[in-house]
Amino acid sequence: MEALELARWQFGITTVYHFIFVPLTLGLSVLVAIIQTFWYRTGDERYKHLTKYFGKLFVIVFTLGIVTGIVQEFQFGMNWSEYSRFVGDIFGIPLAIEALMAFFMESTFLGLWLFGWNRLSKGVHLLSIWLVAIASNLSAIWILMANSWMQVPVGYEIVGGRAELSDFVAILLNERLLVQMPHTIIAGFVTGGLFVLGISAWMMYRGNQVQTFKKSAQIALVFTAVASLLTATTGHSQAQDTVQSQPMKMAAMEGLWETEQPASFSLFALIDQENRTSMREVRLPYMLSVLAHNNATSEVKGLNELQAEMEEKHGEGNYIPPVKTVYWGFRVMVGLGMLFIFTSFFGLYLWWKGRLETTAWYHKAVIGVLFLPYIANSAGWLVTEMGRQPWVVYGLLLTSDGVSPTVADSSIWISMSAFTLVYGLLAAVAFYLIVKYAKPGIPKGKEESGDSDGKESEHSDAFAY
Amino acid sequence: MDFQLIWFILIAVLFIGYFFLEGFDFGVGILMPFISRDDTDRRVCINTIGPFWDANEVWLITAGGAMFAAFPHWYATLFSGFYLPLLLILLALILRAVGFEFRSKVNKIFWKRSADHFIFWGSLIPAFIWGVALTNIVMGLPIGEDMNFTGGLFGLLSPYAILGGVASTTVFTLHGALFITLRTEGPLMERAAKVARIMWIPAGILLMIFALLGYRYTVLFDGLGLVPGTIPALTIISFIAGYFLLKKERFSWSFAATGATIVMGTIVAFEGLFPVLMPSTLNPDWSLTIYNASSSELTLTIMSVVAIIFLPLVLGYQIYSYYVFRKRVTRDSIPTH
Numbered sequence: 001m002e003a004l005e006l007a008r009w010q011f012g013i014t015t016v017y018h019f020i021f022v023p024l025t026l027g028l029s030v031l032v033a034i035i036q037t038f039w040y041r042t043g044d045e046r047y048k049h050l051t052k053y054f055g056k057l058f059v060i061v062f063t064l065g066i067v068t069g070i071v072q073e074f075q076f077g078m079n080w081s082e083y084s085r086f087v088g089d090i091f092g093i094p095l096a097i098e099a100l101m102a103f104f105m106e107s108t109f110l111g112l113w114l115f116g117w118n119r120l121s122k123g124v125h126l127l128s129i130w131l132v133a134i135a136s137n138l139s140a141i142w143i144l145m146a147n148s149w150m151q152v153p154v155g156y157e158i159v160g161g162r163a164e165l166s167d168f169v170a171i172l173l174n175e176r177l178l179v180q181m182p183h184t185i186i187a188g189f190v191t192g193g194l195f196v197l198g199i200s201a202w203m204m205y206r207g208n209q210v211q212t213f214k215k216s217a218q219i220a221l222v223f224t225a226v227a228s229l230l231t232a233t234t235g236h237s238q239a240q241d242t243v244q245s246q247p248m249k250m251a252a253m254e255g256l257w258e259t260e261q262p263a264s265f266s267l268f269a270l271i272d273q274e275n276r277t278s279m280r281e282v283r284l285p286y287m288l289s290v291l292a293h294n295n296a297t298s299e300v301k302g303l304n305e306l307q308a309e310m311e312e313k314h315g316e317g318n319y320i321p322p323v324k325t326v327y328w329g330f331r332v333m334v335g336l337g338m339l340f341i342f343t344s345f346f347g348l349y350l351w352w353k354g355r356l357e358t359t360a361w362y363h364k365a366v367i368g369v370l371f372l373p374y375i376a377n378s379a380g381w382l383v384t385e386m387g388r389q390p391w392v393v394y395g396l397l398l399t400s401d402g403v404s405p406t407v408a409d410s411s412i413w414i415s416m417s418a419f420t421l422v423y424g425l426l427a428a429v430a431f432y433l434i435v436k437y438a439k440p441g442i443p444k445g446k447e448e449s450g451d452s453d454g455k456e457s458e459h460s461d462a463f464a465y
Numbered sequence: 466m467d468f469q470l471i472w473f474i475l476i477a478v479l480f481i482g483y484f485f486l487e488g489f490d491f492g493v494g495i496l497m498p499f500i501s502r503d504d505t506d507r508r509v510c511i512n513t514i515g516p517f518w519d520a521n522e523v524w525l526i527t528a529g530g531a532m533f534a535a536f537p538h539w540y541a542t543l544f545s546g547f548y549l550p551l552l553l554i555l556l557a558l559i560l561r562a563v564g565f566e567f568r569s570k571v572n573k574i575f576w577k578r579s580a581d582h583f584i585f586w587g588s589l590i591p592a593f594i595w596g597v598a599l600t601n602i603v604m605g606l607p608i609g610e611d612m613n614f615t616g617g618l619f620g621l622l623s624p625y626a627i628l629g630g631v632a633s634t635t636v637f638t639l640h641g642a643l644f645i646t647l648r649t650e651g652p653l654m655e656r657a658a659k660v661a662r663i664m665w666i667p668a669g670i671l672l673m674i675f676a677l678l679g680y681r682y683t684v685l686f687d688g689l690g691l692v693p694g695t696i697p698a699l700t701i702i703s704f705i706a707g708y709f710l711l712k713k714e715r716f717s718w719s720f721a722a723t724g725a726t727i728v729m730g731t732i733v734a735f736e737g738l739f740p741v742l743m744p745s746t747l748n749p750d751w752s753l754t755i756y757n758a759s760s761s762e763l764t765l766t767i768m769s770v771v772a773i774i775f776l777p778l779v780l781g782y783q784i785y786s787y788y789v790f791r792k793r794v795t796r797d798s799i800p801t802h
Binding site for chain 2: 059060063064066067068070071073074076077078079081082084085087088089090091092093095096097098099100101103104105107108109110111112114115116119120159162164165166168404405406407411414415418422426429433436437464465
């Protein structure tokens, strides 16, 4: 492998890994804040125990999101220096604002929340966790702004071989940002919601503090039901935008080689990229036209025609992304999304029937679903990022032109191996810790009584190291 | 005043803040194994920086983001040029954070020993490499016409650069020792003070050698001649003052003195380089300066507005957090498992 391919693999590995923890952080921070708000408003100690219980799990997840995030920021300069020079004028702004506006707030108030249980007033303490949740989601908005610009560059002009900012407002209101940001953040809410729901179901299944975990399950159900529906609708808007702004990606998502009018939606196909065909297809007539343009008869362009257009515009080259990955990534994401909607609405139905805490098979099923959002999230990003190839900035800069020219292959081998090794170790540690802290549930004797905390010494810090 | 100058100063401020703040938490991490008699002592040490270290690290992340936005060429050249040293820093920071956060989550000897190693090496390695990196920059680097670093890893490990790394490690360790004296009490506090007292004189000699050789090996004094300016002089005076303040057990003043040494020392580097960001040893015309490496006027303007709004806010709540956790960490305050 040469430097370009190595650098791409390293970016892929570190990004997908980082993105296991980020969506969970986005959703879980909000849920912990909501549960603590219930405690603040009702004074019911069960919410306090739930806050601490899920708070401990949140900290484990948050830590890994943070440490893997630092790598992301520095990697642009390390492996993609030519890219950094080309986009710095624009791409650097959201990154810098993210750090200034969100990371400082997140880390400072997390410290206040963790160590401030007995030092801050209840109101300020509650405010701290809300600020952590808000900051986490703010940072997602800024990073998605940077990414959206790579998908659909706006507000720039090319000066001296690099993209210079010409209109900041255009970047803030990038149409791509307005469809991609809600979809990604709300997918994070689904991830957090299913995490809390799944663990609550696990505890109810084992008969651990059933009445307490029923409460967290109910909060998570409402949260997830709303969020999973919104993920679908925002995903639909994003797909419609993709038809307009990145037709090549849409054609790859569909494995559509020849232009069709009206266009049919592919349910299943074996993609043969070399011979530019799709075999053994199962297609739903008219459906792609509906998906793409909200009417049954519109034309959707195929990969072959788009390739010819690209060659005409940018010169010779292969502008077709890895179709197989994009095609299946899209199907995995959408299929799992449907499953999440079904799971949460079925839970609401059980709650309505008064059987939420007693339906053991549902509990088991939810514990299984708990692991799936990570696959859906990764699949979604693979579609977004692989579907843009061979461009790193769509239509402006090829990925192969963005790589650092002076970094040796051996250096990237070393760093890729080191990250893979350390990240693998961290994954094992995180999984072990989450299970260790989730499994015991909430200790007996803490459920109904209000003053179990009286035993804790006055100045003991619940979360201190 | 042009925007390039403003951003040069702001990024310098971010690095100064970073070295000052993370300086003491690196120091605490380096000293923890040596001044602790048992597990509770170690946990007291970690908890002295518990609520702060994460936010301290954000100063670096913000500096990185600001370099990317304001001087993209600086960001690109520095980070691709120092590829392997930066990799080491990143790995160290990852393992260190994991060590802090997860150490007390499992009550097993092997687990805690591993976390202790992560914390120690995770603090020592970045403290050392930052010194090496900064020394290399003020020595000048083989930067080509296309702004890319053309040297190799071993070129970065000259004896003088290593001396710079040892110097930064020493100052951070002293700074951390004094921070422990401010945040703990009893025997642990006394041991931290003792370490600082023992280390001070050899550290001072080391720094003196480093500073004197700076005339020969760095570009910093090119414009100055033999007599150093006010700030280099203050760097030395604050370090000496710290020793006498420590002897009188004026710990907070002594901490302020090592802090001043770090702040002034970093200013010397930035001031001495100005308006250069990374000097090229191959051809002075190929050096990266705040003008040829910067973003457009529009980008710098927007960034300035953002910084004016958010920097005071950030400072405000960070100071608030130090105020909330002003009480000393005692052995009794450490929760049992």
